[in-house]
Amino acid sequence: MRKFHDSICIRIEVSKKGVKMMINIRRSRHEVGEKLL
Numbered sequence: 001m002r003k004f005h006d007s008i009c010i011r012i013e014v015s016k017k018g019v020k021m022m023i024n025i026r027r028s029r030h031e032v033g034e035k036l037l
Helices: 002-036
Strands: none
Touching: none
């Protein structure tokens, strides 16, 4: 049971990092787009 709980916590952390990366990529793309325009 403990191992299962840890895997869920790790998955949540990974998904948080993934969301942050997606936001950063979108933000940088948006800035590049504005510079091009």
